[in-house]
Amino acid sequence: MENQNISDIIESYLKQILADSQQVEIRRAEIANQFNVVPSQINYVIKTRFTIQDGYVVESKRGGGGYIRIEKVKLLDNLDFIDSLVTAVGDQITRHDGLAVIRSLFEAGAINRRESNIILAAIDKTAINTGNVEVDERLRAQILISILNHLRYES
Template identity: 90%
Template structure:
C-alpha cells in the first residue's frame, strides 16, 4: 500500500531516530551513499520535511568533520510558540506549509484532533480557491493568523 519515493524513505529513517533521540547528526555524503542518492537530495529532504513549521531546527558545518544536525524543537510556552507560528505564516502561505503549521499546533497541544481537522477543512483547496494562487495564499495566511490570535487567549 505504501508507494514511497526515496525522499519519504529518508524522511522516515531520520524521524525514526528522532523519535528516540532529541537530535540526529549525520554526514551528508554518508546518508546519500547509504540510500544511493546524490548528496543534494539530502538537502531537499531537509528543506521539505524538517522545517521550523514542522518543529525542527537544522544546523550544519562544512569542511572536515562537517555535519548536518537536525534537532526537534522544544515547544516553548504557548504565547511564544504562537508568535513564532504567526511569523512563520507571514503575509501568505502555501497549502503545504499551512499543513505543517496545523500539525505543529496539534503536537504542541494547542488544539485537539477535531479542532485541527476543522482548521484543515477551512484552509484546504476546496475552501480557498479563487483562481488566483497568490490571492489564495494571502487569504489562507489571514485565516490562519486569525485563528492563531484566537488561540492566544482561548488556551
C-alpha cells in the same frame, strides 16, 4: 518498502532516530554513502521533509567539521518556535503548507482534533476561494498567523 522512494526511506530513517531523541546531528556525506545517493539528495529530504511547519528546526555548519542538526521542537514549550512558524507562514501560504502547519500544531498538542478540523475548514479552498490564488494564499496566511498569535498567549 518497495513502494517507497529513496526520499521516503531517508526521511523514515531520520525520523526513527528522532523518535529516540529530540535531535540528531548528521554528516551529509555519511548519510549519502549509507543510502548510496548523492549528498544533494540528503539536502532535498531535509529541506522538504523537516521544515519549521512540520515542527523541526534545522541548523547546519558547512566545512570539514560540518554537520546538519535536526531538532524536533515542542510548540508550546518554545515561543521562538511559534515566532519561527509565524515567519515561515509569511504573507501568503499554500493550502498544502497550511495543512503542514496545522498538523504540526496538532502533533505538538497545541490544538486537539476538533480544533484542527475547524482550522482546516477555515483555510480550505472551498472556504477561501476568491478566484485569485495569490489573494487566497494571503487570506490563508492571515488566518493562520492570527491563530498562532492567539496560541502564543493562551495558557
